Amino acid sequence: MTTTPFPAATILGYPRIGPRRELKRAVEAYWSGAIPAEELEATAASLRIDGYARLAELGLGAQDWSIPASFSYYDQVLDTLAAAGAVPDRFTGLGPDLDLDGYFTLARGDAEHQPLEMTKWFDTNYHYLVPEIGPETAFSAQPARLLEQVRQAKEAGFAARPALIGPVTFLALSKPAAGSPADFHPLDRLEDLLPVYRELLRALSAEGAAWVQLDESALAADHPQRDDAALAALAQDAYQRLSQGSGEDVPGIFVATAYGRLEAALPALLGTGIGALSLDLVKGARQLERLRGLDLGGTRIAAGVVDGHNVWRTDLDRALETLSGLRDTLGADVTVATSTSLLHVPYTLDVEDDLPAEVVPWLAFAEEKVREVTALSGALRAGRASQAQAFDAAASALQARHDSPLRRREDVRRRTEALGEQDYRRTPAGQRRAAQRERLGLPALPTTTIGSYPQTKEVRRARADYAAGTLDRAGYEARMQEEIRSVIALQTELGLDVLVHGEPERNDMVQYFAEHLDGFAVTRFGWVQSYGSRCTRPPILFGDVARPEPITVPWARYAQSLTDKPVKGMLTGPVTILAWSFVRDDQPLETSATHIALALRDEVADLETAGIGIVQVDEPALRELLPLRRADQPAYLDWSVRAFRVATAGAADATQIHTHLCYSEFGEVIGAIDGLDADVTSIEAARSRMEILEDISASGFTRGIGPGVYDIHSPRVPSAEEIAELLGAALAHVPAEALWVNPDCGLKTRGYAEVTEALANLRQATERVRATL
Numbered sequence: 001m002t003t004t005p006f007p008a009a010t011i012l013g014y015p016r017i018g019p020r021r022e023l024k025r026a027v028e029a030y031w032s033g034a035i036p037a038e039e040l041e042a043t044a045a046s047l048r049i050d051g052y053a054r055l056a057e058l059g060l061g062a063q064d065w066s067i068p069a070s071f072s073y074y075d076q077v078l079d080t081l082a083a084a085g086a087v088p089d090r091f092t093g094l095g096p097d098l099d100l101d102g103y104f105t106l107a108r109g110d111a112e113h114q115p116l117e118m119t120k121w122f123d124t125n126y127h128y129l130v131p132e133i134g135p136e137t138a139f140s141a142q143p144a145r146l147l148e149q150v151r152q153a154k155e156a157g158f159a160a161r162p163a164l165i166g167p168v169t170f171l172a173l174s175k176p177a178a179g180s181p182a183d184f185h186p187l188d189r190l191e192d193l194l195p196v197y198r199e200l201l202r203a204l205s206a207e208g209a210a211w212v213q214l215d216e217s218a219l220a221a222d223h224p225q226r227d228d229a230a231l232a233a234l235a236q237d238a239y240q241r242l243s244q245g246s247g248e249d250v251p252g253i254f255v256a257t258a259y260g261r262l263e264a265a266l267p268a269l270l271g272t273g274i275g276a277l278s279l280d281l282v283k284g285a286r287q288l289e290r291l292r293g294l295d296l297g298g299t300r301i302a303a304g305v306v307d308g309h310n311v312w313r314t315d316l317d318r319a320l321e322t323l324s325g326l327r328d329t330l331g332a333d334v335t336v337a338t339s340t341s342l343l344h345v346p347y348t349l350d351v352e353d354d355l356p357a358e359v360v361p362w363l364a365f366a367e368e369k370v371r372e373v374t375a376l377s378g379a380l381r382a383g384r385a386s387q388a389q390a391f392d393a394a395a396s397a398l399q400a401r402h403d404s405p406l407r408r409r410e411d412v413r414r415r416t417e418a419l420g421e422q423d424y425r426r427t428p429a430g431q432r433r434a435a436q437r438e439r440l441g442l443p444a445l446p447t448t449t450i451g452s453y454p455q456t457k458e459v460r461r462a463r464a465d466y467a468a469g470t471l472d473r474a475g476y477e478a479r480m481q482e483e484i485r486s487v488i489a490l491q492t493e494l495g496l497d498v499l500v501h502g503e504p505e506r507n508d509m510v511q512y513f514a515e516h517l518d519g520f521a522v523t524r525f526g527w528v529q530s531y532g533s534r535c536t537r538p539p540i541l542f543g544d545v546a547r548p549e550p551i552t553v554p555w556a557r558y559a560q561s562l563t564d565k566p567v568k569g570m571l572t573g574p575v576t577i578l579a580w581s582f583v584r585d586d587q588p589l590e591t592s593a594t595h596i597a598l599a600l601r602d603e604v605a606d607l608e609t610a611g612i613g614i615v616q617v618d619e620p621a622l623r624e625l626l627p628l629r630r631a632d633q634p635a636y637l638d639w640s641v642r643a644f645r646v647a648t649a650g651a652a653d654a655t656q657i658h659t660h661l662c663y664s665e666f667g668e669v670i671g672a673i674d675g676l677d678a679d680v681t682s683i684e685a686a687r688s689r690m691e692i693l694e695d696i697s698a699s700g701f702t703r704g705i706g707p708g709v710y711d712i713h714s715p716r717v718p719s720a721e722e723i724a725e726l727l728g729a730a731l732a733h734v735p736a737e738a739l740w741v742n743p744d745c746g747l748k749t750r751g752y753a754e755v756t757e758a759l760a761n762l763r764q765a766t767e768r769v770r771a772t773l
């Protein structure tokens with residue numbers, strides 16, 4: 001065991017995109033050829049050092065290994081793949097020692113290579129790149145980048161703790177490389193990967209790193225292919241072996257877990273020789289009870305009491321009580337920590353000049369959370385009085401929040417309480433189908449798109465000018481109407497059957513609604529990394545939600561006035577609005593979902609009044625919020641489905657309700673999708689070549705279904721032949737009267753040239769297949 005003690009206070013990770021999105025801009029400039037690699041690396045290095053310096057100013061020790069080196073150019077799972085030399089064979093021409101361009105090729109693909117798949121990181125809106133591991137994938141230690149970061153930090157006067165994904169989580173989140181035997185899982189390669197971790201740890205130790213963080217959050221989630229006890233046993237064995245000999249040539253191992261609770265892995269990890277273990281005591285508060293009576297075996301517990309995944313100011317008195325109770329229970333000192341990396345929250349509240357003044361003191365972003373961690377650590381060791389100012393300020397903010405009338409709307413509460421079973425139910429789907437067929441008169445295999453059209457520079461510029469006040473409201477509306485006219489004209493020319501207005505007025509499908517609903521605040525600079533260089537500004541839900549006036553109706557009405565074809569109204573569903581916002585922690589999510597659903601229900605009614613016959617309610621995040629533990633999933637699926645039904649069940653029989661879900665792991669939520677009772681569901685299917693439809697037909701799903709035939713995440717334009725083939729494959733599983741033809745998702749991130757060509761091919765392919773029916 002290392003002789004350097006584990007720090008008294010720490011965080012699991014920090015935002016890295018830059019306080020002003022400097023890394024995003026530099027990376028994108030490098031991609032476009034505007035700056036050379038040296039300039040990107042210099043920007044990255046100075047962002048890292050400035051970040052360490054700021055964390056030290058905020059109270060973390062510059063020399064005690066409390067500051068994590070959690071930087072990444074793109075994604076921390078990709079960084080771990082690079083450190084383990086686990087480059088998939090299909091990336092021909094790339095060796096195990098990736099340079100910057102090789103690294104970005106894995107993330108973004110190139111002319112010859114599809115990029116690694118991207119998927120959600122636990123229950124967050126962050127996406128990681130999925131490693132592809134086969135029985136023969138070669139592993140080799142590639143520590144150069146990690147060592148360089150440790151060295152750079154050291155030279156600048158900081159002992160920054162290297163952070164990697166741990167071996168069990170790395171493999172648990174990987175997928176089998178193409179061509180692997182059916183019964184193979186990447187976890188089968190743990191034995192081969194451990195020596196590589198050993199070597200990485202040795203190299204880091206030789207560079208002077210006294211502690212290394214290995215993130216093992218997969219141990220806090222149920223795994224689709226391994227039961228919890230089996231995963232815990234793998235982790236136990238792995239950490240016993242990695243810890244052997246620590247102190248001589250192996251640094252102290254800090255296993256970080258977040259996003260939920262450890263079950264079997266909690267006792268399994270203690271006693272393996274790891275130096276420290278962090279637990280998420282926000283989402284996994286029930287772990288506290290389980291710690292009672294466990295033998296720590298010399299492992300120090302880092303108590304994640306400051307929420308890293310939300311923006312509320314911590315109740316410091318309560319957290320201190322938890323910490324001192326835990327210290328007494330364990331009979332050992334504990335480290336104060338964040339529950340997760342702070343990657344999920346914006347840098348600082350300090351720069352926000354437009355948040356409601358009353359709400360600001362209720363909040364803590366990354367910098368403020370670091371101060372909370374250090375205040376708690378100070379109080380735990382020297383008493384509350386030593387941190388009186390921080391504690392008193394937190395207590396009065398908490399009281400003010402508790403007493404604030406901003407949190408409650410009695411009209412919304414009354415309406416929520418008055419909801420009865422009839423408000424969740426439409427007439428049976430078959431009856432609705434007949435009414436809709438008569439009203440809409442659509443051809444077989446109706447063609448449509450998912451909602452957004454390319455967000456051009458000009459559209460973004462108009463929005464920025466409007467926000468800055470250099471374009472007035474009338475000018476802005478005229479500009480958006482011009483865009484809608486052109487999108488309707490394009491769809492008419494392409495001969496699509498169900499048109500959309502194109503969503504030009506939306507900066508983001510969630511932020512836009514939050515900006516138009518009471519109960520939400522939006523930030524000006526609160527960017528949070530979603531994937532790679534892409535960021536979102538999650539809105540903050542602080543009160544009961546109400547809709548002061550119709551939101552989308554004028555745009556939809558305008559679009560419908562331009563055509564005789566049906567225009568599909570476009571809303572974001574309650575679960576997705578919640579999933580991509582910072583949500584209230586003072587009431588169940590279910591209650592907030594119902595409030596949003598009621599606002600959407602009114603919007604649906606107003607769209608109907610405006611003559612809109614089809615309304616799509618997008619729920620791409622339905623899968624994302626699925627609890628990590630199977631036991632918790634049925635309750636979630638129940639309330640999320642009910643919220644969708646509150647939003648949509650007020651619609652007339654002749655109004656066709658669509659929903660859209662853009663991910664392809666349907667197995668877990670297929671029952672819920674049926675429960676939504678939407679008339680038509682569009683899903684992502686192009687990349688998996690319609691394989692997903694086997695699940696759907698096996699489940700007896702009888703509603704309209706639009707499996708995507710155009711992979712919008714790729715700049716590739718699918719040919720008419722390819723689309724016709726996909727439609728043929730779909731018809732093997734879905735009756736023609738139920739099949740819709742559409743892309744996988746919205747077109748906002750694509751350009752007009754590719755979109756126009758792809759949609760022309762989509763239309764042509766549909767004609768061909770229709771002729772065979």
Ligand SMILES: CN1c2c(nc(N)[nH]c2=O)NC[C@@H]1CNc1ccc(C(=O)N[C@@H](CCC(=O)N[C@@H](CCC(=O)N[C@@H](CCC(=O)O)C(=O)O)C(=O)O)C(=O)O)cc1
Nearest residue numbers: 125460461463464507508509510511530533534535536580
């Ligand atoms: C579908 N996805 C979404 C998720 N979460 C959401 N909240 N929204 C989503 O759509 N999660 C899952 C996926 C993640 N996918 C993406 C895809 C693309 C982006 C993305 O491109 N983000 C943009 C920011 C988009 C945005 O809000 N734009 C604003 C203005 C932004 C801006 O930078 N303005 C400039 C000034 C304007 C100018 O001069 O051009 C500035 O502030 O400096 C807008 O369009 O109005 C990104 O750039 O990262 C994210 C998630």
Ligand SMILES: N[C@@H](CCS)C(=O)O
Nearest residue numbers: 450451452618620746
């Ligand atoms: N209507 C949205 C859904 C994205 S998931 C869009 O088309 O962009």
Ligand SMILES: [Zn+2]
Nearest residue numbers: 620662745746
């Ligand atoms: Zn989508």
